[in-house]
Amino acid sequence: MSEQWWQRAVVYQIYPKSFQDSNGDGIGDLPGITRRLPYLAKLGVDVIWLSPIYASPMDDNGYDISDYRDIAPVFGTMDDFDALLERAHELGLKIVMDLVVNHSSDEHPWFKESRSSRDNPYRDYYYWRDAVDGHEPSNMGGVFGGSIWEWDETTEQYYLHCFSKKQPDLNWENPRVRDEVYGLMNFWLAKGVDGFRMDVIGMIAKDLSFPSGTPGPSGYAPLWPLIDDARVHPWLKEMRQRVLSRYDTMTVGEVCGATVEAARKYANLDGSELSMVFQFDHVSLTDTVERGKWSVEKPCLRDLKRVFDHWERGLDGVAWNSLYWDNHDQPRAVSRWGNDSSQWRELSAKMLATCLHLMQGTPYIYQGEELGMTNYPFEDMSLVDDLEAHDGYRLLTQDCGWTHEQAMAAMREKCRDNARTPMQWDASDKAGFTEGEPWLPVNPNASSINAEAQVDDKNSVFAHYQRLIKLRHESDVVVHGSFEMLVPESEEIFAYERVLGDKRLLVACNFCDHELSFSVDERYAGALRVGENYPEEGPAGTLRPYECFGLLLE
Numbered sequence: 001m002s003e004q005w006w007q008r009a010v011v012y013q014i015y016p017k018s019f020q021d022s023n024g025d026g027i028g029d030l031p032g033i034t035r036r037l038p039y040l041a042k043l044g045v046d047v048i049w050l051s052p053i054y055a056s057p058m059d060d061n062g063y064d065i066s067d068y069r070d071i072a073p074v075f076g077t078m079d080d081f082d083a084l085l086e087r088a089h090e091l092g093l094k095i096v097m098d099l100v101v102n103h104s105s106d107e108h109p110w111f112k113e114s115r116s117s118r119d120n121p122y123r124d125y126y127y128w129r130d131a132v133d134g135h136e137p138s139n140m141g142g143v144f145g146g147s148i149w150e151w152d153e154t155t156e157q158y159y160l161h162c163f164s165k166k167q168p169d170l171n172w173e174n175p176r177v178r179d180e181v182y183g184l185m186n187f188w189l190a191k192g193v194d195g196f197r198m199d200v201i202g203m204i205a206k207d208l209s210f211p212s213g214t215p216g217p218s219g220y221a222p223l224w225p226l227i228d229d230a231r232v233h234p235w236l237k238e239m240r241q242r243v244l245s246r247y248d249t250m251t252v253g254e255v256c257g258a259t260v261e262a263a264r265k266y267a268n269l270d271g272s273e274l275s276m277v278f279q280f281d282h283v284s285l286t287d288t289v290e291r292g293k294w295s296v297e298k299p300c301l302r303d304l305k306r307v308f309d310h311w312e313r314g315l316d317g318v319a320w321n322s323l324y325w326d327n328h329d330q331p332r333a334v335s336r337w338g339n340d341s342s343q344w345r346e347l348s349a350k351m352l353a354t355c356l357h358l359m360q361g362t363p364y365i366y367q368g369e370e371l372g373m374t375n376y377p378f379e380d381m382s383l384v385d386d387l388e389a390h391d392g393y394r395l396l397t398q399d400c401g402w403t404h405e406q407a408m409a410a411m412r413e414k415c416r417d418n419a420r421t422p423m424q425w426d427a428s429d430k431a432g433f434t435e436g437e438p439w440l441p442v443n444p445n446a447s448s449i450n451a452e453a454q455v456d457d458k459n460s461v462f463a464h465y466q467r468l469i470k471l472r473h474e475s476d477v478v479v480h481g482s483f484e485m486l487v488p489e490s491e492e493i494f495a496y497e498r499v500l501g502d503k504r505l506l507v508a509c510n511f512c513d514h515e516l517s518f519s520v521d522e523r524y525a526g527a528l529r530v531g532e533n534y535p536e537e538g539p540a541g542t543l544r545p546y547e548c549f550g551l552l553l554e
């Protein structure tokens with residue numbers, strides 16, 4: 001296959017609610033994004049992925065859509081969207097929309113029709129089941145807590161919702177549902193958008209026997225056996241035929257629990273399904289069956305390396321990887337994988353960037369990551385907004401018997417609102433995000449960590465990201481080189497080599513706060529230093545705290 005544009009591209013994710021407010025209501029919006037597009041052009045990214053901006057009751061910040069062809073008033077109007085798209089394209093930035101079609105909002109007209117009577121033509125747009133012995137049809141729990149089944153008085157049946165009860169699952173078995181999805185995709189593509197990030201697309205096929213499982217501390221069984229992901233592939237091939245094949249798009253499917261084997265189908269280089277998927281192996285390393293994601297342990301570096309090695313080698317030449325440390329569902333990268341103390345924050349943020357951006361795959365930057373933004377010091381639940389976090393707090397303190405302090409420590413490490421505090425534009429009171437009251441608090445460190453302080457400083461985290469993005473645009477070995485892990489047993493060093501014909505790249509990253517020895521093969525004598533985070537070269541054979549560098553022979 002010849003090179004696709006998205007293989008050399010870097011994607012920047014915007015969480016609209018927290019990016020830039022333009023009208024003082026404390027909520028980010030489309031005119032705010034348009035105003036900040038030159039900042040993204042300066043950073044040098046190629047693609048912007050917009051988290052959902054569609055009409056929505058905002059039970060899950062827009063991941064619950066009530067009209068797929070309209071904009072949420074709080075974010076602006078369709079004219080605002082058209083202006084954003086036009087300006088982005090003028091600046092050479094592509095726009096990828098979030099496609100949330102595993103479920104809709106319960107306020108979507110389809111669901112209102114569906115729940116109105118058993119013989120409504122929209123009934124089969126969703127999953128409706130009878131009670132079994134007066135109970136839910138199965139004992140699985142949803143991602144945001146409680147049963148996956150909600151009783152509906154009007155028609156005396158349960159409907160399925162893998163997420164909140166305001167997010168009923170669409171029935172993909174029904175060809176009319178698939179037609180609707182393809183129709184709305186065509187609507188946005190005809191407008192000129194450049195692709196889709198597909199929310200939990202790996203979950204659209206269910207085991208229709210709706211199995212039960214062994215309950216955990218919450219009283220519910222884990223959800224994942226419900227997912228019948230083998231059956232997703234024919235639907236994605238149909239989507240390719242009916243929609244995507246008509247346009248030159250980038251598509252990325254969110255596939256929780258994806259294996260390398262599955263990704264070879266989803267993201268095959270034959271282009272029959274998607275461009276790439278988001279896998280979860282590295283971000284779920286310390287998850288447990290009992291507590292899910294709510295742990296405070298740091299995963300060990302060897303495990304992290306094992307995951308990347310498995311994915312890099314597993315997809316090389318067959319399918320395509322996505323590369324990410326964080327997004328709107330994950331804590332801040334520098335707090336989680338690096339060191340967010342004032343001493344090491346900048347160095348470790350740059351080291352993480354180098355480590356990720358020089359692997360094979362398309363890198364994603366989540367808003368603020370390019371500034372080294374950190375987690376937020378949440379002290380209690382009053383400042384936490386996210387529904388998942390509130391359910392998590394309840395699970396930990398009530399079902400698992402944790403103290404308030406233990407639960408808050410987990411929230412500070414893991415809750416999604418860490419990523420959702422306002423973008424830090426400048427050192428002013430509200431960080432330049434809003435003139436009003438921000439919907440989530442601004443991180444107190446905005447006075448020192450902000451875009452204004454970094455954009456023109458060549459030693460900043462921002463400038464480091466700029467250089468890495470440029471390097472990917474220019475270097476074939478960064479884009480296409482094979483991957484080999486070096487010192488795989490090391491608990492402290494993440495090092496690898498990329499090879500493409502006679503071109504080579506060696507990348508070395510120190511993941512800890514002390515100096516280590518690391519020797520470089522002689523063949524790299526005279527190589528070009530790239531992606532380094534210390535201004536001067538250190539003594540041969542060593543890696544200083546959080547040091548990283550690449551050595552390029554091209």
Ligand code: TEU
Nearest residue numbers: 060063100143163199200256293329388
């Ligand atoms: O997330 C998918 C998902 O399974 C999440 O539960 C994710 O694993 C979790 O948030 C990690 O803590 C997608 C979206 O990215 C998320 O924002 C939505 O809430 C969810 O789908 C429902 O649409």
Ligand code: CA
Nearest residue numbers: 021022027029
């Ligand atoms: Ca606003």
